[in-house]
Amino acid sequence: MHSSSKQQPYFIPRKLIVAVAAVIVSFGISLLYIQYFESDTQLWVAIAESKSEILEKQRANQQSVVLVCGGSSTSFGVEPTKTESNGSTILVNMGLNAGLGSRVLVGYCLTNMEAEDDLLLMVEPGILNDTELITAKGYQFCFAMNDMGLMTWNTNPTWISKQLAFFKSLPYLRPGISSVFFSLALTLLQQPSHYQFEDLRHDGLMVTDHRFDLGDGSIDTAQTISSENLKLLEELAQLLSHNGSNATYAFPWKLTTLQNHKSSIQKRHQFSKMLPNRIAFLFESNDMGVKTDSTLFGDSPYHLTEKSATTRSQLLLSAYEDKSF
């Protein structure tokens, strides 16, 4: 031990006390930042709240509602579409951002579902191939929505389960350097974020005027579902069947090159075979949603243009109608 002879002996380390206080204050600041300033979280919270309101409006006078659940491919790919025969079923776009993680995307739909509603999963295969079910952004989204039930799927949580969920997510409730510095850079450059709340159409479809050179299209190569996501899908199927609802899976459309077209379709075939039995696969066409026409897509190989979203929604609904539950 080093000599501390010149120092008056003391028992409680002062620096440690200061550090503990600083950690508590820092986490407080971090939570405030996530709640009020984190731009991505702010955007998706605003969109989620709007979509919940849109759903309530769409629900009026409908016998049956099908919530379409997914990431941005759903958000940019599905508009509310009613059945032509009697107009009693309506597809409602509940898509958010795949970066939140599959558990949060599904959890958001579950909290908005009512008895007799159905769920149409259009979660990107890459997300279902991931071993991580909730991302940091997902935890932040749940916190900012003030609804940890989005990740626990517990619609009636106790105080203790809420606290446990909060502490589990605490390490992720920090913005991180890229988020803060990127926002700072955007402010300095006086540039808006890539996606805006204004991109949300009044009926829940997101549209953007951005057009990029999409190059070779999507390089999504997932042909399996991770064991974690398989478990999640099983849990979902069980929960829905208990509530008397149906669960279906449809592939989001994606852009690929002519060269990769065949192999992409094969991969999706493989992927569809892995779905749990209780989740019906919605077979729309032989191409399994793999497209080579880049004019169908907007700013990403997964984001449809407004026009192709209309076409896609109609095809999706008619395929859904053909499926007898």
Next chain:
Amino acid sequence: MNFADPKFWVILLIGITIISGFRVWIPTRLLENWRFDQISLICLGLILLGTVSATSLFVFVYVTCITFLLLKLLTITSWFHAHQRLSISLLLLFQLWPLVLYKYGNFICSDVFLSPVSSLQHLIIPVGVSFYTFQMVGFSIDTLKRRQPLPKWYEFVNFAGFFPQIVAGPIERRDHLLPQIINFRWKWNAFNIDAGFPWLIHGLFLKLVLADGISSLQFADLGRGAYAIWIDNLAFGFRIYFDFAGYSFIALGVAKMLGISLTMNFASPYCAWCIQDFWRRWHVTLSNWFRDYVYFPLGGSRSKLVWVNLLIVFVISGIWHGAGWNFFFWGLYHGLLLVIYHLVGSKISIPKVIQWAVTFILVILSWEFFRSTSLPTLAHNLAEMTNPSAYQLDAIRASYRSILRPEGLSLMILITGCMGVVFLEWLSLKVKNQHYHYFHNNIAMCLMILAIVLFTPITQNEFIYFAF
């Protein structure tokens, strides 16, 4: 044993709690008889190393056992005195072969003899092998040459594997660390905790905020021109410094809290005003090791081949950092810079600020050798950086446009922050004549904690020097 991994801290806290429990409930005399403090320190270190990988643990145990047993053998036999050089060489052979096999096996077969061996290609370098092997080599030479007595086996294991410094140094010397290890006791000492805590926070700040921050922002595509290469090198230069110094300061802080004083491995190296000064401040314990165990035995500055010796030392130092030609050239480059400095630079009188700027630029240039593991890329980038036409007005405009994008600007903001940190290091020296003085007061500590909480990237990064 990754200080950036919360698992490390959880295991450490659990370990210390258990040890404290023993200390409180079992009579001290009994614990003294069991050599409790020493044995528990060994157990904690081995558990922490074992959580990294079984291979790392196994290799460490091998090098430690073989070093101690051979030293024991050599010190009790008269054969050693008659064949001193041969016996030291034999000892070194047994000590160094795991390092050579794991770190250089594939490089020697594939790149030197051009006959790759598939089993060597997939070998993962055991964590810390370069550091503790060198520490044990130094210990062995000191012990045998100075005919010093061997410590008890448990004292030696703790010297070789003191957990804060086992994976990335500092490479400690017998005279400095061993007496402290022998006197080590688990003891709550608020003064020691207060002395170590600022170093711990400082290290975490450098690693988690600055080094990992650069790593998470460096994906920004700044183009391929000379300016972009310089910015990449600058970012890498800061990243590697903050990463390695961060680790060293955390080790220093944890050790201080336990009452052990480790050697400061970094002393504001980017404030160096000549290349010789830089090497007195960068990875200090490795530089000292090479000076004492390679440079001096080669003849040192009294030798006629002083410049050749210097080049040899730096080439070996380069190769120590990694098995690749780029590390060879990195060492050679630094060796040449030192030779040129001694021959010319030290005789020219220029303002200090210009000396600093030239040194800084030369060091930043050297990181190109370090980070370009492919020789064609290295050659291309060096050609680009040394081509005057790559610095024309059009290139400035293109670079400016790349920077004025959110990704580019984020990185530049962080680099500016890093420059600010270096400036504070300089100010600490200038005003207080003490390294890192301004980082260790309460206000700085609170600000660093705030930055750690807010800015630490969510995804974890290993320490760069773990690979060495």
